[in-house]
Amino acid sequence: MSEIERIIKNIEAGKTTATLETESAILRAKADDSNAILEVIEERALERAAGIDKEIEQGIIRKLSGVPFVAKDNFLTLGSKTTAASKILENFKSPLQATAIERLEAEGAICIGKSNLDSFAHGGSTENSYFGVTLNAKDKARVAGGSSGGSAVAVAKGIVPFALGTDTGGSIRQPASFNGVVGFKPSYGLISRFGVIAMASSTDTVGPITTSVADAELLTEILAGQDKKDMNVMSDGFKPVESGKKYRVGIIKEYMADGVDKKVRDRVVELTEKLAEKGHKVIEISVPTAKYALPVYYTVVPAEISSNLARYDGVRYGLRAKDAKTIAEVYGRSRDEGFVDENKRRILIGAFVLSSGFYDAYYQKAQKVRTLLINDFNQAFNNVDFLIGPVAPTLAFKIGKNAHDPLQAYMEDILTVPPSLAGLPAISVPAKVAGDELPVGVQIIAPYVKDAELLNFARVAHGVEHE
Numbered sequence: 175m176s177e178i179e180r181i182i183k184n185i186e187a188g189k190t191t192a193t194l195e196t197e198s199a200i201l202r203a204k205a206d207d208s209n210a211i212l213e214v215i216e217e218r219a220l221e222r223a224a225g226i227d228k229e230i231e232q233g234i235i236r237k238l239s240g241v242p243f244v245a246k247d248n249f250l251t252l253g254s255k256t257t258a259a260s261k262i263l264e265n266f267k268s269p270l271q272a273t274a275i276e277r278l279e280a281e282g283a284i285c286i287g288k289s290n291l292d293s294f295a296h297g298g299s300t301e302n303s304y305f306g307v308t309l310n311a312k313d314k315a316r317v318a319g320g321s322s323g324g325s326a327v328a329v330a331k332g333i334v335p336f337a338l339g340t341d342t343g344g345s346i347r348q349p350a351s352f353n354g355v356v357g358f359k360p361s362y363g364l365i366s367r368f369g370v371i372a373m374a375s376s377t378d379t380v381g382p383i384t385t386s387v388a389d390a391e392l393l394t395e396i397l398a399g400q401d402k403k404d405m406n407v408m409s410d411g412f413k414p415v416e417s418g419k420k421y422r423v424g425i426i427k428e429y430m431a432d433g434v435d436k437k438v439r440d441r442v443v444e445l446t447e448k449l450a451e452k453g454h455k456v457i458e459i460s461v462p463t464a465k466y467a468l469p470v471y472y473t474v475v476p477a478e479i480s481s482n483l484a485r486y487d488g489v490r491y492g493l494r495a496k497d498a499k500t501i502a503e504v505y506g507r508s509r510d511e512g513f514v515d516e517n518k519r520r521i522l523i524g525a526f527v528l529s530s531g532f533y534d535a536y537y538q539k540a541q542k543v544r545t546l547l548i549n550d551f552n553q554a555f556n557n558v559d560f561l562i563g564p565v566a567p568t569l570a571f572k573i574g575k576n577a578h579d580p581l582q583a584y585m586e587d588i589l590t591v592p593p594s595l596a597g598l599p600a601i602s603v604p605a606k607v608a609g610d611e612l613p614v615g616v617q618i619i620a621p622y623v624k625d626a627e628l629l630n631f632a633r634v635a636h637g638v639e640h641e
């Protein structure tokens with residue numbers, strides 16, 4: 175039985191209440207010593223729980239009645255601040271909520287806190303948070319991954335049964351891999367991003383972090399579908415499928431290169447062997463352009479960041495530099511004080527690749543290669559239903575290892591950014607590891623909008639791995 179199912183069953187049986195579930199999650203969040211939670215939402219959460227308990231007394235039980243969760247602190251929420259783990263938004267209180275939060279609340283879920291992230295979701299270790307690093311759920315000397323590090327740790331440590339994250343280039347999948355939980359990045363445009371602080375609008379996605387694929391399916395069904403406030407969302411929504419179909423699965427050749435830690439590659443091989451035993455056809459397949467995805471990503475994404483973050487200018491939101499004498503000084507000093515180094519690095523790179531003298535050489539070239547990558551994926555999916563490979567080239571690394579080497583930090587994203595650039599759905603499913611080993615996930619990628627098929631297969635893969 176999945177975590178969410180268990181809570182709902184207990185609510186139905188009168189063994190627990192929304193208030194009890196909320197109170198105990200709040201206690202766990204407060205007791206957490208891994209800096210996963212930036213702010214606990216107490217008052218509003220308990221008020222909502224009381225309201226849901228009234229409904230339950232009247233026999234109304236929704237899909238998530240009384241189920242507590244946390245949201246990455248780049249989702250606008252009522253009852254708390256929304257900081258994006260930055261100084262510039264340190265005291266920012268939103269007057270409205272993200273659509274994702276609204277949809278979960280409409281089904282009775284209760285947001286009990288905001289989780290830590292790399293500032294503005296720029297990073298893959300949660301070390302770029304203005305509020306300090308989140309510690310890995312399994313080994314406190316190691317990173318949680320990121321940028322949704324707080325969300326992954328909160329689920330891995332059982333503080334909440336699920337969390338919301340965002341994934342622009344791996345930020346749900348990679349921390350899920352590093353902490354041994356399920357992280358699902360849906361197709362671009364499946365889930366509304368209204369009320370989520372924008373990073374790179376052409377790859378930003380919202381998705382769930384859970385302990386099981388079944389919970390990810392349930393949450394995706396609730397979260398997906400048209401939103402009047404986000405014209406980018408496709409209308410079809412999401413319906414889980416249940417199929418015993420034998421699939422064709424391609425191990426991505428380029429993902430199994432020597433630069434990828436053998437411990438990570440071995441888990442992929444083991445899982446595919448088990449899938450083959452169950453009758454799925456496993457072949458090796460090449461996605462040649464994947465090797466260019468990292469430079470493409472680190473051209474296109476900073477370009478979009480430099481544009482999206484222009485609104486934090488010391489005038490409209492958050493921090494404003496004191497005693498500035500000119501408007502240029504307000505802009506310059508507010509941004510200098512309010513952003514961490516990684517934010518600034520990306521804004522500068524973005525402005526550079528978009529500047530008139532370099533636009534053709536960098537930004538436009540990157541977009542052309544991006545099209546080649548999309549074509550490559552389409553080609554691969556002519557021969558297989560799903561692609562499979564590692565999530566990241568390493569296991570969770572030691573805190574500080576890449577702190578002074580941005581390029582090394584970017585290399586961690588080499589296997590998660592290709593599907594992001596192509597808008598494809600992808601999931602990290604925890605592999606089976608011995609009790610004393612670090613967790614690691616296996617990444618499964620599906621064609622665009624084949625989210626339901628992907629989750630159906632991921633459920634099978636998770637099952638064979640842990641049976």
Ligand code: GLN
Binds near residue numbers: 297340342346475
């Ligand atoms: N680690 C990647 C980056 O730093 C992905 C971030 C994300 O998905 N938000 O850009």
